[in-house]
Amino acid sequence: MQSVMIRFLPFFLFLLFMSCSKNESFLIQGDLRFVNASKAYLLEQNELGDIVVRDSTSIRGGVFRFHGHVDSPTMMYVQVGRRHPIDVLVENTKINMTGSILLPDEVKVEGSRSHSEFSTLQKEMLKMKGEHNNLLIELTNAKKQNDYAEVKSLTKKYNDASEKLLTNTQKFVAGNPTSVGAAYFVCMLLQYFDVMKLKEIIVSFDASVSDNQYVKFLNEELALNQKLSVESVAPDFHLPTLAGDSVSLADYEGQYLFIDFWASWCPQSAERRQRIAKSFEKYKKSGFSVLAVSLDREEKDWRAAVDEKPYGWTEASDLLYWESPISKVYRVHKIPYGVLIDPTGKVVSINPRRYMLEAKLSNIFGY
Numbered sequence: 001m002q003s004v005m006i007r008f009l010p011f012f013l014f015l016l017f018m019s020c021s022k023n024e025s026f027l028i029q030g031d032l033r034f035v036n037a038s039k040a041y042l043l044e045q046n047e048l049g050d051i052v053v054r055d056s057t058s059i060r061g062g063v064f065r066f067h068g069h070v071d072s073p074t075m076m077y078v079q080v081g082r083r084h085p086i087d088v089l090v091e092n093t094k095i096n097m098t099g100s101i102l103l104p105d106e107v108k109v110e111g112s113r114s115h116s117e118f119s120t121l122q123k124e125m126l127k128m129k130g131e132h133n134n135l136l137i138e139l140t141n142a143k144k145q146n147d148y149a150e151v152k153s154l155t156k157k158y159n160d161a162s163e164k165l166l167t168n169t170q171k172f173v174a175g176n177p178t179s180v181g182a183a184y185f186v187c188m189l190l191q192y193f194d195v196m197k198l199k200e201i202i203v204s205f206d207a208s209v210s211d212n213q214y215v216k217f218l219n220e221e222l223a224l225n226q227k228l229s230v231e232s233v234a235p236d237f238h239l240p241t242l243a244g245d246s247v248s249l250a251d252y253e254g255q256y257l258f259i260d261f262w263a264s265w266c267p268q269s270a271e272r273r274q275r276i277a278k279s280f281e282k283y284k285k286s287g288f289s290v291l292a293v294s295l296d297r298e299e300k301d302w303r304a305a306v307d308e309k310p311y312g313w314t315e316a317s318d319l320l321y322w323e324s325p326i327s328k329v330y331r332v333h334k335i336p337y338g339v340l341i342d343p344t345g346k347v348v349s350i351n352p353r354r355y356m357l358e359a360k361l362s363n364i365f366g367y
Contacts, residue, residue: 024092028066030078032101035062037081042066044076051077072212073114073180089115089181117181124168131161166193170201177206183214190333195221196229224331230350234341235329239293239316242306247291247316254343255289256364258357261327261337263295264305272336275354277311279361286365287343289313295335297321
């Protein structure tokens, strides 16, 4: 699973794409070595974004089977014991899983065309991540030595690796415009790239798969981007606050507002709240405000987290988790996430990184 808390796809998307016959079914047949667990579990994401058990089955001699139906290819995960879950893009066909449970990343998944296409692109992403990791080490050393020419060169190589992934993905989709596996992969890319960087890839999918859950999701993201982009008018909202009243965007007219999306269950959120608090204390007298929007489900968890470290800004939540309407209009796929809005209600920056936010506020307020 990703270390960053990620909201990937809403449940209703999984109910679309009904062209497959209800009589079709999938059979996942696993044959894994070194299994000492008695059960295997088939997991999927529910309507709230949680990974839940869809099915379970007994394991005998490392062999197990899952049988069922999907309306369209759907990403699921096979969990054996406490080992890392194995990704399987399930479609209505026979799917074989072979290998050693001790090496889950090397387990072969065969039979699903969608999974095969997804895996092809996933290898490109792993290659990019490997290059990025090596370059980050070199960048750190170059910065320590104040070698600015080398820093500039390495930064270009870092960006080139990202661009190469996008180029290869676009070529793949152009050659496979009906690939559901590719569509799922592009959904994953939203964690790393702004949706507008993916526009040319998204529009390359064939009209015949426009109702597929993943392609539909991507097209909806493009539509939302037109409503939420830098210089666009920020969407209005009304949310209950922890103090028992309500808050809206209009309450911050004339101020710079940073909306911080977070949750008590996300450790990265807690770390960023501490960093934002420093900026809040520095600029609040100059017209800078923070609105913290929690994606918690339980008020007691939300309240406990705020009580443990109160920061003096407004805390709000409708306790609808990832289904909160504000998370949809502000395109929240992962947390921590934030949007900076100017005094006229226009978007200044979407999910700025730590130093970018600090730099923008310094430029805005002049100190």
